[in-house]
Amino acid sequence: MNFPATQGREAPHAPAPDAEDALAALMDLLRDDLEACNTAIIARMQSPVQLIPQLAAHLIAAGGKRLRPLLTLAAARLCGYSGERHVGLAACVEFIHTATLLHDDVVDESDLRRGLASANAVFGNKASVLVGDFLFARAFELMVADGSPEVLRILSSASATIAEGEVLQLVIQNDTTSTEQQYLEVIEGKTAALFAAATRVGAVVADRGLEEAEALHSYGHNLGIAFQLVDDALDYSAEQERLGKTVGDDFREGKITLPVLLAFARGDEDEQVFWRRVLEERQQNEHDLQHALTLMRHHRTLEDTVARARHYGDQACRALDAFPHSPYRKALLDVVEFCIARAH
Amino acid sequence: MNFPATQGREAPHAPAPDAEDALAALMDLLRDDLEACNTAIIARMQSPVQLIPQLAAHLIAAGGKRLRPLLTLAAARLCGYSGERHVGLAACVEFIHTATLLHDDVVDESDLRRGLASANAVFGNKASVLVGDFLFARAFELMVADGSPEVLRILSSASATIAEGEVLQLVIQNDTTSTEQQYLEVIEGKTAALFAAATRVGAVVADRGLEEAEALHSYGHNLGIAFQLVDDALDYSAEQERLGKTVGDDFREGKITLPVLLAFARGDEDEQVFWRRVLEERQQNEHDLQHALTLMRHHRTLEDTVARARHYGDQACRALDAFPHSPYRKALLDVVEFCIARAH
Known part of the structure; x- marks a missing residue:
């Protein structure tokens, strides 16, 4: 199967300047944590099956606003946490989110007939589903690596x-x-x-x-x-x-x-x-x-x-x-x- | 969105009589365990969102041969296990398998053009993906409920x-x-x-x-x-x-x-x-x-x-x-x- 060259996904919402500042302040406050989280994300999306990092990068590495992982990082710090576990869990949250985005891209025959465009047009339905499944499984591996039964319960539920x-x-x-x-x-x-x-x-x-x-x-x-x-x-x-x-x-x-x-x-x-x-x-x-x-x-x-x-x-x-x-x-x-x- | 009435999926492979006997003997040996597993499967595929049990039943409750959960049940008993944990894990294994089947049903535009039939023709790509995701998440909830870190590691990996x-x-x-x-x-x-x-x-x-x-x-x-x-x-x-x-x-x-x-x-x-x-x-x-x-x-x-x-x-x-x-x-x-x- 031949896959065409990667096209850029639509840019994430570019918010108004003031709003942008609020997010930038949070990112700045959590700079080290966020960097560690990005490193974990890149490391855990690798696979010998090249299409996986290729398609995942399309969504993940291109650098969305990382809102959800930022929330995990900030919540842990707000609670006075000084360890490193929140980094893996933030990556886990981003993987669940990205898997959901990929699965949202899947379209039905009726949509194709109506000519609706979709980010999956580049790779196809099957690739979106299967790479999404991989990221979802990786998210679970990250939770399991954390080891807390309570964390596992919250995220699996x-x-x-x-x-x-x-x-x-x-x-x-x-x-x-x-x-x-x-x-x-x-x-x-x-x-x-x-x-x-x-x-x-x-x-x-x-x-x-x-x-x-x-x-x-x-x-x-x-x-x-x-x-x-x-x-x-x-x-x-x-x-x-x-x-x-x-x-x-x-x-x-x-x-x-x-x-x-x-x-x-x-x-x-x-x-x-x-x-x-x-x-x-x-x-x-x-x-x-x-x-x-x-x-x-x-x-x-x-x-x-x-x-x-x-x-x-x-x-x-x-x-x-x-x-x-x-x-x-x-x-x-x-x-x-x-x-x-x-x-x- | 209107979903048509459920059609039967193709029958699972009906093996030759001798082969059938081998599986029947295993099912007989594990009759109580298998019944408990089926009960767990039915209970855990419920959801207030009716399409979920409806579509899951299409594959799961119709009674495939349950080969994979039977393997978990038999392996535990072979090892002299006398508890009940293997039942939930057998259900978990069947959920992972069924999620995979649903995601296999997803087709690409090219396949539609070629007129390939698929079990998902009844419900559509999107439903197959999302109900598969639900079953996959349920599988993780079942593992988490078991609580063994080793089991979690094996099944998430x-x-x-x-x-x-x-x-x-x-x-x-x-x-x-x-x-x-x-x-x-x-x-x-x-x-x-x-x-x-x-x-x-x-x-x-x-x-x-x-x-x-x-x-x-x-x-x-x-x-x-x-x-x-x-x-x-x-x-x-x-x-x-x-x-x-x-x-x-x-x-x-x-x-x-x-x-x-x-x-x-x-x-x-x-x-x-x-x-x-x-x-x-x-x-x-x-x-x-x-x-x-x-x-x-x-x-x-x-x-x-x-x-x-x-x-x-x-x-x-x-x-x-x-x-x-x-x-x-x-x-x-x-x-x-x-x-x-x-x-x-």
Whole structure:
């Protein structure tokens, strides 16, 4: 089998300057830890089967923003941890995330027929699945190497929850009768579960009690929901375009996200007919995305989605009240701002 | 998203009567253990997301032959184990196997264009991937629940090796310059690694020493290679047709297996041109499979593949010399015969 030369994946969200600063401050604070984590990531993605590092590098080494591993590193330090175990666990968290990205790239025949582009176009479905499986297995090896039963329990359970969230997303896709509750369950699974596990293990390696572990779990969980809400708003935002990403990917896939659910619920009969045609029957013509954006603007659904994100972000911040002031606490609070400010 | 009603997957290989008896004897010997394992499997594949048990049942509950979990159960009993831990680990092994089957079902656009059928036609690529991920995560939860660091190490490392084998298979696919050594690496990864881990953990739960663990590892490893060699021969065998399965699936996919590698190596120039056209360029017409079968018969490549399997089967049997005579030892020896006799 011949694989074409590697093409660059779309750039990660380039946030607004202020937001960027918040993340940069965290990266600076954790510079040594992050470097050790990057070294662990590169070392553990190697394999004699060349396609594996080749495809993994496509996503992993190209240097995403490493948000999830940064959370593990920061949470451990916030808890006063001074060892090295958090580095391997941060790498583990990044591997789980990357495996999920690769599996998200897998497309169905129906999507191919509709001509949806995908990062997997370069390597194909099979390669995305199998290299994702390898990274997932590597993530488990990293947890096992850590050896803590509690860490293993948290991360293996998060992995099952992520998969459940992804399957639920598939099930409610193209169905405008989906409820906000179902949408929330999807993002709690596919996004918030890993954020929560990533921060919780920080307290566990530091050998802190249940209260700190639950506070960091709550921080990660609420931050994850806020992050995904903003992502789902960005998909319909001109901001997205300014950042070099395509607007309307979710629309073309018929993905059910909050901006759409709100527009459907607030729409009149004609509008609901429109949404059913484009999302359920997926009969879309070239002017439909523009019309969808107009309806969202009219019903202010993007603003309301971001407002909802801000609500979860506030809860994330409040969860950190359990910890005394420190540069790590401040940096984690700033990360919340970073996640939400991307929308502006 | 609407999912059509579940269709039956193709029946598992129905072996010749004698071979069937060997497996039936093992199932009978382990009746209570197997029942407990089936109960664990059903319990652990549940999820509030209905598509998960629905799709998993498609493969898991329909009752395959449960060969891999039977190996774990038998290995533990062979080692004199009298507890219950082997039941959860047997379920774990079956989950890893089923996740792999689901991910094998994922097809590329090129395969769709060529009209290759797949079990995933019912649910689609995405569902196969995501439900496979769920089962994989469940497998890790089962290992974590067992708690033995050694068991965790064996099974997480096997998972990484399986993924490497699957990726290597993809890489050498459609390439007639692949070597027998590469083919062996593929089947060691995709099949033998799980057989070896399945039997090795039997010795570990029984708290036996390294010698028994390595003997059972060797048994599983060699049995796995023998099993896959027979599978690859069966794909081109009239026996396969008699058993209600399609002949030539590997051929249509351009999969490089030993029967093909031997035919290519032994073929004259015209024959090599033929193999390159059908497997590399995948230009196949309706008479090509028949011609391929004629060439294989002429060069006796199916017989030689099965002879190779018998060689590995003998090594599997010899590995059990480390254990005293017992009904479990006899049953495990019979399983070797079962795996090979499928070819006749």
